[in-house]
Amino acid sequence: MSSKPLSTKDRAFADEYLSNGYNATAAYSKTHPNATIDSARAQGCETLARPNIREYLRKAAEESLDKVKDTLKKRIIEKYMVRAFYDIDEIIDPETGTMIISKEELKARGLSCVIDSINRKDTKDASNIEYKFADRDKALAELMKFMQVTGLGEVEDGETSKDVFVVHKVSAQEWADFIRR
DSSP states (O other): OOOOOOOHHHHHHHHHHHHTTSOHHHHHHHHSTTSOHHHHHHHHHHHHHSHHHHHHHHHHHHHHHHHHHHHHHHHHHHHHHHHHHOOGGGTBOTTTOOBOSOHHHHHHTTOGGGEEEEEEEEOSSOEEEEEEEOOHHHHHHHHHHHHHHHTTTBOTTSOBOSSOOOOOOOOHHHHHHHHHO
């Protein structure tokens, strides 16, 4: 069903409706400053009922959702990549088992997501902190599953690769630099 194009006022109303949190009365009042509140309430509701307005709002909502989906997909992949490919030696001294970077640096380098839990155990003599780190194999398996489900794991001929997944070990910093390109 093809709707007639929106007038300038109708487009302004619809855009205001979307930007103000879906308040038709406020949108109508803003785009028709001489309207009374009662008139804005009635006309706002009536304007929303028009097929061309509904179609415009539906398309705008779809576009907005597509942008959010793309951003969310990218963030999920980034987190899984960090969890799958982090280098524990960048975080923990292998000889002493102590953290070698601060919490702030961990966050700044995007590595905070590799720590699943932190437990503090106090005894009479000392206080110990135990860190549980992400299971890299599990993160890689989840990443592969996510990519297959979302279609991001497709190869050129359109078939999803389920047998081969080439992994190149990179540091978290190298990965972050790669993602920013």
